[in-house]
Amino acid sequence: MTIGRKIVLIGPMGAGKTSLGKRLAARLRWDFVDTDHALCARTGVDIPTIFAQEGEAGFRKREHATLAAELADPRERVVACGGGIVINAGNRRLIAGQFLVVFIDVSVHRQILRIGRDRNRPLVQNTDNLQAKLEQLRDERLGLYEGLADIRIDTDNNHFTNSFKQLLHEVESRLRHER
Numbered sequence: 001m002t003i004g005r006k007i008v009l010i011g012p013m014g015a016g017k018t019s020l021g022k023r024l025a026a027r028l029r030w031d032f033v034d035t036d037h038a039l040c041a042r043t044g045v046d047i048p049t050i051f052a053q054e055g056e057a058g059f060r061k062r063e064h065a066t067l068a069a070e071l072a073d074p075r076e077r078v079v080a081c082g083g084g085i086v087i088n089a090g091n092r093r094l095i096a097g098q099f100l101v102v103f104i105d106v107s108v109h110r111q112i113l114r115i116g117r118d119r120n121r122p123l124v125q126n127t128d129n130l131q132a133k134l135e136q137l138r139d140e141r142l143g144l145y146e147g148l149a150d151i152r153i154d155t156d157n158n159h160f161t162n163s164f165k166q167l168l169h170e171v172e173s174r175l176r177h178e179r
């Protein structure tokens with residue numbers, strides 16, 4: 001693994017990638033980008049609108065283009081990825097072995113408490129069994145998150161400061177080794 005001056009955060013919806021990533025970037029004085037926000041900025045519409053007009057397949061194409069563009073930016077950056085980024089083999093190729101990858105994990109139980117039926121997350125909106133849907137996504141994706149990650153942080157205890165301290169500690173020790 002080479003750092004490549006980027007730290008890529010992957011993991012399920014509601015794990016805390018965006019809040020931990022913003023805080024990490026501020027601490028390192030690196031740039032921060034969230035692929036969902038970057039995608040919305042590129043298209044000028046929100047994620048539910050993209051899903052409604054182009055389906056998940058359209059969203060995934062745009063997500064891939066966004067990730068490629070954001071990773072190509074030469075700045076030092078923390079990149080928080082949408083939870084489904086890992087399902088696309090092209091995305092995995094862009095990330096694997098190139099950057100420091102952190103898997104931010106959370107249990108399905110905690111996900112339900114955090115995101116419920118969030119209106120901005122179409123994959124969990126129109127389901128009559130949220131727990132089953134989240135478990136299905138976890139089953140499909142867990143091995144992919146684990147396969148890409150250099151570091152794993154569990155946010156299930158719901159203690160942001162502890163999770164952040166652990167993240168910073170792990171990241172700083174990897175950055176030191178790279179020097």
Ligand code: S3P
Nearest residue numbers: 012013014036082083084121122
């Ligand atoms: C998705 C996760 C979302 C967003 C989209 C699809 C997924 O990002 O990209 O709704 O497939 O898990 P977050 O992980 O930031 O919620």
